Amino acid sequence: MPAAKGLDLSHLPPAQQKAIAELGISLQDEQLLWIAEHAMHVELPPDWVEFEDDDGNQAYYHAKTKRLTTEHPVIFKYKQFVDKVRKFQERMGTIGRKVKPHLAVIMNEVLNRIYRELPPVTPEIIERLAVLMYINTTTEHDTTRRLKIAIESYAEDQYDIALQAQQKADMDTFLHEVRNEQIRLEVLNKPDAVIMCTEIEGQPARVKCEQCKDFFSLEGFAATHATGKRKNHTTVKCEQTTCSVYPDQLATCEVDNTLFCDQAYEEVAQRQPHIRQKRKKVLGGLSCSEYPATVAEVLCEDCSDLYCWEAFIELHRRGNRLRHVPLRLDAEGQLYRAGELLPPEECARLIDRARLAREGGPWLAFQDDQLNTYWYHLSDKITTQQNPYL
Ligand SMILES: [Zn+2]
Numbered sequence: 029m030p031a032a033k034g035l036d037l038s039h040l041p042p043a044q045q046k047a048i049a050e051l052g053i054s055l056q057d058e059q060l061l062w063i064a065e066h067a068m069h070v071e072l073p074p075d076w077v078e079f080e081d082d083d084g085n086q087a088y089y090h091a092k093t094k095r096l097t098t099e100h101p102v103i104f105k106y107k108q109f110v111d112k113v114r115k116f117q118e119r120m121g122t123i124g125r126k127v128k129p130h131l132a133v134i135m136n137e138v139l140n141r142i143y144r145e146l147p148p149v150t151p152e153i154i155e156r157l158a159v160l161m162y163i164n165t166t167t168e169h170d171t172t173r174r175l176k177i178a179i180e181s182y183a184e185d186q187y188d189i190a191l192q193a194q195q196k197a198d199m200d201t202f203l204h205e206v207r208n209e210q211i212r213l214e215v216l217n218k219p220d221a222v223i224m225c226t227e228i229e230g231q232p233a234r235v236k237c238e239q240c241k242d243f244f245s246l247e248g249f250a251a252t253h254a255t256g257k258r259k260n261h262t263t264v265k266c267e268q269t270t271c272s273v274y275p276d277q278l279a280t281c282e283v284d285n286t287l288f289c290d291q292a293y294e295e296v297a298q299r300q301p302h303i304r305q306k307r308k309k310v311l312g313g314l315s316c317s318e319y320p321a322t323v324a325e326v327l328c329e330d331c332s333d334l335y336c337w338e339a340f341i342e343l344h345r346r347g348n349r350l351r352h353v354p355l356r357l358d359a360e361g362q363l364y365r366a367g368e369l370l371p372p373e374e375c376a377r378l379i380d381r382a383r384l385a386r387e388g389g390p391w392l393a394f395q396d397d398q399l400n401t402y403w404y405h406l407s408d409k410i411t412t413q414q415n416p417y418l
């Protein structure tokens with residue numbers, strides 16, 4: 029495989045060199061080498077199988093959707109992430125800008141604020157930091173929230189270290205933490221794209237033609253296979269649960285046998301509030317707050333958070349937390365208190381509150397220089413003194 033042009037990669041492990049080539053990272057992209065560092069540990073998700081095709085090429089097959097590709101499905105997501113980062117750099121005019129020296133300037137500013145007994149960060153600092161880390165604050169609310177937590181805890185640690193030893197720890201821990209989160213949200217947890225009909229625009233695929241090898245909606249297949257030789261073509265099912273409102277999005281919940289993605293459910297519930305009283309079945313399960321790769325098994329009412337049993341037990345060993353009572357959560361997102369199924373509205377309210385506490389939406393809390401709390405809206409870039417969550 030050809031090495032990326034201009035970069036001296038000879039000191040890097042072969043797996044990383046391979047990842048760099050696969051992701052198409054070149055000289056101008058030296059600041060993106062960390063993405064290849066993650067990509068070299070890539071694993072095939074459980075619903076994919078790997079095999080060698082007739083030409084001896086590595087190929088990947090997804091049994092449910094019948095998707096067949098010669099590109100590793102996770103490497104594909106990494107490439108999309110690299111593209112996204114490049115476009116962001118172009119928009120912001122930061123191509124080739126070195127991250128660490130600029131990060132050091134911001135860190136210094138944050139530390140100075142702490143010395144002056146001010147809250148460590150302001151929305152303006154977070155916005156500048158996000159540009160440096162290739163995070164689009166307008167849309168990537170979870171990553172921005174994590175960025176704020178990471179810089180605050182880094183700064184507190186730094187402050188303690190500086191007081192004791194008058195030395196500076198390096199920024200690698202901070203970079204590592206934020207970038208892990210970016211990879212988790214933007215690559216590893218990114219849902220697969222919906223396979224669309226190749227014939228009728230806007231319709232999700234329901235079958236794959238075994239002879240044409242193309243994907244079709246039922247209508248699209250009928251329209252193209254009514255006459256001639258194609259009449260004898262056979263199909264296999266392409267299984268994907270898509271949103272009934274936005275067919276190019278995967279569904280995340282089901283109400284009254286109708287499938288919705290999160291956005292569609294919210295929009296429909298705004299117009300027809302009575303659907304909130306109906307049982308909402310969560311598809312694919314909710315994940316544990318502590319171990320995001322694990323399915324949540326309980327909801328702690330007092331923490332207002334979702335955990336797997338292991339995480340719940342770990343976090344509730346001591347102090348006040350010993351008294352917290354977990355509600356059992358089943359695979360469909362229903363909650364049980366002492367074995368008793370909760371009413372639909374209470375289930376939905378508790379789960380939505382826990383998800384909001386975790387994901388937070390667009391509002392981010394800050395303190396002003398007098399230590400009064402205010403909220404900053406990441407999309408609209410406005411502030412308010414009124415708690416938007418009440
Ligand atoms: Zn066909």
Ligand SMILES: [Zn+2]
Pocket residue numbers: 328329330331332344349352353
């Ligand atoms: Zn708790």
